[in-house]
Amino acid sequence: MQWTDVLATRSTRMKASEIRELLKLLDQPDIISFAGGIPDPALFPADAFAAAFATAMSGSTAATALQYSVSEGYRPLRDWIAGCMADLGIPCDAENILITSGSQQGLDYLGKLMISPGDTVMVTWPTYLGALGAFNAYEPRYVRLDPMANTSPEAVKAEAAAAGSTVKFAYLTADFSNPTGETIPVAARHALLDQAEALGIAIVEDAAYQSLRFDGTPVPPILALEIERTGSIEAARTIYCGSFSKTLAPGLRVGWICAAKEVISRLVLLKQAADLHSSTLSQIATEIVAREMFDDHVAKLKATYSGRRDRMLAALEREMPAGVRWTRPEGGMFIWLTLPEGMDGADLLAKSLASERVAFVPGGAFHADGSNRNTLRLSYSCASDAQIDEGIARLGRLLRR
Incomplete structure (x- = not known):
């Protein structure tokens, strides 16, 4: 059976989610993951x-x-x-x-x-x-x-x-x-x-x-x-x-x-x-x-996530080389990094997983045309203070290299 002969044209536009694929990395204990924008399960009621x-x-x-x-x-x-x-x-x-x-x-x-x-x-x-x-x-x-x-x-x-x-x-x-x-x-x-x-x-x-x-x-x-x-x-x-x-x-x-x-x-x-x-x-x-x-639980989430955001922002200030820029969110789960022109987030991820064991999401996937590949997304929602400090230090070391 040639399934391509019976599939709708829309099926050609359906692609695997890079984020869903990256979530599989969470099962590898030596990976420090800033990839999945998911809630911390320890905080579930x-x-x-x-x-x-x-x-x-x-x-x-x-x-x-x-x-x-x-x-x-x-x-x-x-x-x-x-x-x-x-x-x-x-x-x-x-x-x-x-x-x-x-x-x-x-x-x-x-x-x-x-x-x-x-x-x-x-x-x-x-x-x-x-x-x-x-x-x-x-x-x-x-x-x-x-x-x-x-x-x-x-x-x-x-x-x-x-x-x-x-x-x-x-x-x-x-x-x-x-x-x-x-x-x-x-x-x-x-x-x-x-x-x-x-x-x-x-x-x-x-x-x-x-x-x-x-x-x-x-x-x-x-x-x-x-x-x-x-x-x-x-x-x-x-x-x-x-x-x-x-x-x-x-x-x-x-x-x-x-x-x-x-x-x-x-x-x-x-x-x-x-x-x-x-x-x-x-x-x-x-x-x-x-x-x-609901209100009491959300207040607990905000207290925890805001502390992790602050920790990651401080680590970025400390570890990132010149030429790297990032957002400073007032809430949510994400920080967006813009790398120097000519760098590629997907290439950086491959090197990071191989040498530093740090995961993140390359930014090109978030653009409808795949552009702006010198970007990446970091999530702090599931990372401990120690993981944030160590993971951002490793990422900074890789970028300096």
Whole structure:
């Protein structure tokens, strides 16, 4: 059987995730890994979830937990999320919320909903690798989104038209982005809303890290700023993607999309066709734990991760040779390094694994065109102070060589 003869054209755009492949290195005990942008499992609220799952499986609740359920998601969880959205300046109700199997599924659904082959999608340069993986299956073309540059909407539209394409949406992580750790300022968020309105496109706001602010002044979500303009979420073009993966536990696979009901109703149809609904048992347990301890648990995460960020920034100051630059995030899990021109992050990784046993993610993978290869992403979320000191010292030694 020649499988290539029966595969869809979109299959040629599906590639193995460099990050998922690098996660396999975590099983090698002599590797110091700054590669996986994953939560520290030592911080998971395991006891709270053990009790929550026991509660979910007791009495009449067990029948609900183990039965088919509505595609929109478990109503008490959606109500709790709607309350949290209101606290962020996004008044809405449960009908504005769709529970997804992690925010990654939400990105896949949005790509399926909006992208036809050849359509133009605006993404930051660099951008979240998982978003590119989700969107690639629907065969878009990408153009650079730079919220700071105030790019002319007419120029974007004309460039797409010249390629026989239509601009559909802009995608970005506005807070502590993966991979750079940077946050988009308020003025740039307003400029993006202006540009999206002029283009007549949607905005997909990936808020996976929004709860993990360590310091600095909180910035309203793009959706909150738009609701201030329009008066209602039902008039908003911004689609907000949230997740419990970075706050409670990624293995639960519980995320959500918050948007106008017109958008949610269409996404529900995709959910029905794809997997009917997300795990009800996981949703019930998540709702129990979130109501009991979400704020206190996130405060614990921020205290731990902020200390590791500070440790890594100090180590970079101490160990990096001249010509290396890096971001200074106010939250999240990542620091982005820019190496001198002519260096290649992928080549550096191969040398690092061979000689220094330090892992990171090369930056070219985060660019839709594979450019800017003299960059790399470091994650501090799972590294101890000793690992940070030793790993950055080894990386600095390699760079000096």
